[in-house]
Amino acid sequence: MMTRQTAACFAEVVIDLNGEQYRCRWGQRRAYNKADGNLQDATHEIAKINVDDSSKEDELLESTLKHTKNKIIELTRMDFQQFTRSILLAQGSFSAFLKAKADERADILEKITGTDIYATISTQVHDKKRTEEEILSKLQYGLDGLMLLDADEENQLKADLQSYQSAQSAQQQTIQDLAEKIQWLDSVTELKEKLNTYQNDLAQAQQAQQDFIPNAKRLTAANKALEIDSQFSQLVHSRDNLKRLQEEQQQISSILPKKQDDLEQATTHLETAKTRQQAAHESLQSALPNIAQARQLDTDIAQHTHALKETEQRQQTLTSSTQHLSKEIDGHTQQAAHNKTQLTRVESYLNDAHELKKYR
Structure with a gap:
């Protein structure tokens, strides 16, 4: 209900369920928050209150009309009518509770007192009992169809079973012996096949050897020809090398005078270079004392410069x-x-005070 001359209204309920608190809020306002504005759509939301730390904000669960309604039903397991009647019952309004139907009254009482879980357990136990009874009936029906044996029949069956087991053991031993013999026969057959293959290969090799005898003679003659051809090739190669060496000798003989002139010029240049090197070495030896003195002067200048900087720093400090x-x-x-x-x-003050004491 919105008060006249106002622009908004809301209702808020805090629900405590199993140690958790939830705040449900319904609200509506007018357009532009003015008293004469058009009514806007209502808002409905539910949030979980942070009980452990009140400084943290509430956790918003739903904020739409439909989803908030379904969330409240999911948490309280009561719709709007059941919830209203439970509130009226807690406040002492028994008339509204008595006007409800019998099924609704039982459901409301279960949800108020928290005993609805026992109704759920009772339903599950009933279903489990019915299922187990059906299984027991099927097993009992199967037992009724079985015929019990007397002692003589049971002993006869035991004797037959032992006889069958002995016969089975003997048959298994026989089967194992036969399997070993079959394996041995298979290996013998395989060896015979390999022997036949080897004999055929030997016969083919002997026949190929007889067929190759004429070719072997020609091969021997060809090998001898190859030996002669190899010696002839070496001779040709030696002649080619000799010709090449003679040509190189002629080329060397033609360029030898020029190379000798180049050698003499190089020797002259070398002697000149040695003379220049000796003069440079003597100049260096004569200049070494001056270089050492210059280096000493550089060191002294650096030391005096450092001392001057220290003196200037001290002067600045002073x-x-x-x-x-x-x-x-x-x-x-x-x-x-x-x-x-x-x-x-x-x-002056003391003198004035002393003068004043005199007048007194």
Whole structure:
């Protein structure tokens, strides 16, 4: 219900279920939050309250009309009418509870007292009992169709079973012996087949050897010809090498005078280079003392430069200290002047006080 001249209304219910609290909220407002605005669609939501830590926000479960309604039914296991009647019953409105149907009253009481679980267990036990009874009936029907044996028939069956087992053992031993013999016969047959194959291969090889005798003679003659051909090839190769070496000798003889001239020029250049190297070495030896002296001067300059930088740093430090001391002296001078002024005032005050005591 929305109060007149207002733009919004809401209703909120907190439900406690098995130690968990849920907040259900229904609300409606007018357009633009104005009292004369058109009514907007209602909002319905359910959230789980964080009981352990109140600083955390509630966990929103549903926020639409249909889904929120179904979520409440899922949690409370009561629809709107059952929930309303249970609230009225808890508040003492027995008339509304009595007007409900018998099935609805039992369902409401079960959900209020939390005993609906026992009804569920009872239904499951009843179904289990009926299933087990059906299985028992089938087993009993099967037992009724069986005929019990007397002692003589049972002993006869045991004797027959033992006889059958003995015969089965003997047959299994016989089968094993026969299997070993069959395996031995199979191996003999396989060996015979291999022997026949080897004999055929030997006969074919002997026939091929007889057929190759004419070719063998020709092969021997060809091998001898190959030996002669090899010697002839070596001779040809030696002649080619000799010809090539003679041509190279002629080329060398033609370019030898030029190479000798080049050698003489290279020798002259080498002697000149050695002379220049000797002069350079002597110049270096004469310049070594000057180089050593220059290096010593460089070292001394570096040392003096470092000492000069240290002196400049010390001078800067002394300058900073002098400025700081000057500021402190100025401060002390000003403080002394101030103290002197105060002392003069005190002395004047004491003199005035002494004069006043005299007049008294």
